Amino acid sequence: MTKPITLKDIARETGVHVSTVSRALDNDSRHFLTPEVVERVRKAADEMGYRRNRMASSLRTKKTMTIGLLIPDITNTLFPPIVRGLERVLEEAGYASIIVNTDDLADRESRLINVLLERGVDGIVDAAASQDEARLKIVEKQGLPIVTVNRQVGNSSIPSVVNDDTEGVRLALHHLYEAGHRKIAHIAGPQKLSTSIARLEAFNSETKKLGLDLPTSAMAMSAHFDEDEGQRCTGELLDQDWKCTAILCANDRLALGAIAEIRRRGLSCPEDISVTGFNDIPFLDLIPPGLTTIRVQQEAIGRLAAELLLKMIKDKTATVPRTTILPVQLIERGSVAPPRIR
Amino acid sequence: MTKPITLKDIARETGVHVSTVSRALDNDSRHFLTPEVVERVRKAADEMGYRRNRMASSLRTKKTMTIGLLIPDITNTLFPPIVRGLERVLEEAGYASIIVNTDDLADRESRLINVLLERGVDGIVDAAASQDEARLKIVEKQGLPIVTVNRQVGNSSIPSVVNDDTEGVRLALHHLYEAGHRKIAHIAGPQKLSTSIARLEAFNSETKKLGLDLPTSAMAMSAHFDEDEGQRCTGELLDQDWKCTAILCANDRLALGAIAEIRRRGLSCPEDISVTGFNDIPFLDLIPPGLTTIRVQQEAIGRLAAELLLKMIKDKTATVPRTTILPVQLIERGSVAPPRIR
């Protein structure tokens, strides 16, 4: 129960003024001092077990060396890699991060942004951005650097680092097309998320380019990115008269649900119906028939976002790219086969 | 780019002293004031968009309303549920959390504890505890509340919230025994972690109680909790003269590796060799043959740890249970069958 050592304590011990101690301990100002003093102070600080009180220094410098990270849900395997990527570069630069889970709930988002603001974060990385940018405008108005990752906010000017959703859908679609599929359905994600919107749009425009004439009922709308919704939407798709031979899903969990529903109906994937996913979450290779999917670079997204944010923090007037798009990759496994002739 | 409103601003606006404003905004002191003043101040604060500067208040009160969370690796699916459980109860109580990843590296652990200490966290939840308690002693000596979760530190007095590792092993072992297995091997986890140690000890004592006479080579030691090590250890087990009919693995990922290696050798699970895991990570039900495992309550662990920590923060002299053990549950799937008669 020893109480923390302060600069004052070290000053008393070494016989110099606190400001001298402060300078000796600050790498940017130590060169103002004689090496002997610096040495003496540092040694004393070390021996006394000094630890800088960042609250106090933040109060003076207006920098907390902390950034805020908004994510929808840390238990969703999509996000931890982003967190790691972020922390890798932030930690290096001396920043810590406060992570909050919004559950994709608007009121939670507002409340949690406030939590971050109260704690004086130097910047925000938003992996939980909704399409409503009102809340983020508040942040921008404070002059606080912010970047969204994985998702973008409508047509706002907030910089974002995202996956190439369009290319991913194109890749999956062409893969199905080349396997011989013409009647391809799409299970879209929740339309309040930019990723879902982008993927649905890509699906529409690419199928058109391919000359596929799909009924509107070829698109099923999921309410959540989960297995249950994948299952429900697949049911919808299979119940109608128009019969698809393949389902391109907006993410892996929807695809897993799709495969489950296909099986439940006594059909099989890929023999009766081919399925593709998006994201390439862990363990997909172990789950039969092996989901063919689009691999995204989540950790890279985190790293790039951190670098962008750091740049914005260092120079508030820095010009940063409005959108950084990361390449995606088709991962072929067992869930796609030529359509059955029928 | 508006700069933050301070108490001073509100004081000027409402014509009262800053200390009055402070009191009006503090639920514990507002009753000293006339309701009219409170009302007037609060209204002004609201309209002006006041947001408390927690750095400043922390400096005075020595409370940051922030707790630190040490985890080995957020991308390991075992930990996010703990984080959620923690945050659920901490957020409720007005606390935010700083999460750091130690990668189970001793020097990172020290450095990151220091990061948390510099930021003046009010308490620490350590889900990355190693067996070396030296680093945590520093924390305790500061009088800073700390609790370990999932793991315990040797025979220290630091409170912990853990799963019932012993019971879990007993459950899995008896399940195998009842299926007819007598030659049961164990793939142990890294012996620097308390969970691994506890599970290995339980394996030893329970097999003894059951009267199984196992050679020491029935125990393979993994260096990491991952698939590769599971595979390597299984190779070791299968290469020797003593032939096991079942492998009890210290966690699910080791078990997944074990199954892979069994298959690679042209054998099959559970027909030739039965396998059990520990933790019940997501998607296990979708991976054939369906790993029989022990389900642990990670989110509950997080919640309980948070409640414990809060109690310790509120009352530094509070007596808290040294160990809180959560019940575990056997989840039967397809990876266990009677041994082949041979």
Next chain:
DNA sequence: TTGAAAGCGCTAACAA
């Protein structure tokens, strides 16, 4: 019930 004043620990002008 409100105000005045001090100070948390630190940094940064300014002075010497």
Next chain:
DNA sequence: TTGTTAGCGCTTTCAA
């Protein structure tokens, strides 16, 4: 090169 001084925004005695 070092010391002096002021003050970041807040809370909390003490006094009125």
